[in-house]
Amino acid sequence: ARMAASEPVPQFPHDFLWGVSTSAHQIEGAVDARLPSVWDAFTAEPGRVKDGSTAAVACDHYHRYGEDVALIAGLGVGAYRFSVSWPRVMSPGGLDFYDRLVDALCAAGVQPVPTLFHWDTPLSVEEAGGWLKRDTASLFADHAAEVADRIGDRVQKWITLNEPAEHTLLGHALGQHAPGRQLLFDALPVAHHQLLAHGLAVRALRAAGATDIGIANSHGPTWPASDDPADREAADFYDVLLNRLFADPLLLGAYPEGIGDLMPGDVDADLKVIAEPVDWYGINFYQPTKVGAPLTSGEATEFSGLTLPPELPFSPREIEGYPVTDFGWPVVPEALTELLLAFRDRYDDRLPPLVITENGCSYEGVDDQERIAYLDGHLRALHRALEAGVDVRGYFVWSLMDNFEWAEGYARRFGLVHVDYTTLERTPKASYHWLRDVLRAQRA
Numbered sequence: 001a002r003m004a005a006s007e008p009v010p011q012f013p014h015d016f017l018w019g020v021s022t023s024a025h026q027i028e029g030a031v032d033a034r035l036p037s038v039w040d041a042f043t044a045e046p047g048r049v050k051d052g053s054t055a056a057v058a059c060d061h062y063h064r065y066g067e068d069v070a071l072i073a074g075l076g077v078g079a080y081r082f083s084v085s086w087p088r089v090m091s092p093g094g095l096d097f098y099d100r101l102v103d104a105l106c107a108a109g110v111q112p113v114p115t116l117f118h119w120d121t122p123l124s125v126e127e128a129g130g131w132l133k134r135d136t137a138s139l140f141a142d143h144a145a146e147v148a149d150r151i152g153d154r155v156q157k158w159i160t161l162n163e164p165a166e167h168t169l170l171g172h173a174l175g176q177h178a179p180g181r182q183l184l185f186d187a188l189p190v191a192h193h194q195l196l197a198h199g200l201a202v203r204a205l206r207a208a209g210a211t212d213i214g215i216a217n218s219h220g221p222t223w224p225a226s227d228d229p230a231d232r233e234a235a236d237f238y239d240v241l242l243n244r245l246f247a248d249p250l251l252l253g254a255y256p257e258g259i260g261d262l263m264p265g266d267v268d269a270d271l272k273v274i275a276e277p278v279d280w281y282g283i284n285f286y287q288p289t290k291v292g293a294p295l296t297s298g299e300a301t302e303f304s305g306l307t308l309p310p311e312l313p314f315s316p317r318e319i320e321g322y323p324v325t326d327f328g329w330p331v332v333p334e335a336l337t338e339l340l341l342a343f344r345d346r347y348d349d350r351l352p353p354l355v356i357t358e359n360g361c362s363y364e365g366v367d368d369q370e371r372i373a374y375l376d377g378h379l380r381a382l383h384r385a386l387e388a389g390v391d392v393r394g395y396f397v398w399s400l401m402d403n404f405e406w407a408e409g410y411a412r413r414f415g416l417v418h419v420d421y422t423t424l425e426r427t428p429k430a431s432y433h434w435l436r437d438v439l440r441a442q443r444a
């Protein structure tokens with residue numbers, strides 16, 4: 001871990017965009033100042049969140065955003081990726097908050113990069129059918145237009161959705177996240193409607209004058225558990241679900257083979273909307289996944305906090321031989337290089353410039369040498385991809401500060417800044433100071 005200090009992080013292009021990320025539900029609190037979302041309802045159900053906590057206060061960022069903007073500026077990053085809570089936008093005066101936040105960021109010389117949806121669907125939209133219903137896609141495009149109308153004069157870079165793959169899988173297939181549906185493969189329309197929502201939002205944002213629009217998707221290499229054909233087949237299938245199901249329609253205008261038939265509506269017409277060219281493509285990277293053929297027990301299996309039903313045609317396996325984070329996720333920086341090279345090979349001249357919109361890890365403690373090692377390793381891995389000619393334009397750490405980690409509650413700490421959830425005091429960790437110094441050296 002101490003290696004980091006001796007060998008400087010390699011030099012990135014002078015116009016490379018450095019940033020930190022958060023999301024509304026995970027940091028804002030102030031739930032009474034807005035309409036409820038699916039996450040408010042979900043966390044109110046006993047047993048859904050491990051420590052029984054809710055995000056009613058979270059980091060109280062809604063009231064303390066001034067202090068948080070100062071921390072972002074002090075880090076020396078050029079950009080801040082946050083999300084706009086859709087139910088807050090629907091509430092009287094809700095957009096005032098984002099107006100103030102964007103002003104504060106601009107005054108501090110930090111570029112605001114809003115994400116228009118990070119999993120907190122308004123409860124009223126959910127009650128009308130949520131992402132299972134096609135209408136939600138147009139409602140989302142209206143939301144995008146409304147936000148652009150208010151803050152678009154100060155925003156260049158937009159992100160439509162965060163990780164539709166995880167929202168489909170965790171929220172609608174497995175029920176581990178809000179809205180808690182366990183539809184398994186019947187959750188596929190949720191993926192289609194989010195993709196359609198993205199395409200309609202791109203059009204709405206462009207109509208409002210936006211010129212720099214992307215999406216943040218969760219991606220990672222899939223490693224087959226062995227060379228056995230059954231393991232390879234299972235790994236390919238998992239790769240289709242987690243990587244290609246989202247990237248192929250966005251970048252190639254087509255679903256992976258066999259998937260389009262499972263989607264609702266006039267899929268060919270929708271694909272034209274979905275494939276509306278983005279100006280850049282965001283990748284959230286955490287770890288590779290090892291996948292093998294289904295285990296023959298016929299019982300649900302536990303994997304990394306998830307309960308996986310026996311009818312899945314694949315099974316994730318432990319990756320051995322690497323350090324793991326406090327969350328149990330393996331730390332494999334070279335998998336980021338592998339992922340980026342694979343993207344370039346697969347999408348070739350259809351691939352827009354890339355941005356790493358999230359990368360980070362959960363560890364306890366303020367003297368977080370493991371986080372420094374994680375970030376250092378991933379920056380080197382990213383630099384190797386740039387050297388190999390992959391066009392990556394930016395890198396955002398997840399996360400600025402410790403926050404409400406969904407079904408894990410406050411037990412997982414991903415921040416560069418520690419948050420004391422009793423006093424709400426912010427304390428920059430060793431990794432904050434380390435990154436600040438790395439960025440200083442990048443500017444020198």
Ligand code: GBH
Nearest residue numbers: 023163166218286287289304328329330405
């Ligand atoms: C992101 O999702 C979210 O956008 C963000 O809100 C969240 O706080 C952050 O990451 C941290 O979780 O069991 O080893 O196979 C992350 C998506 C999907 C990444 C599950 C890790 C499983 C790890 N995650 N994946 S493993």
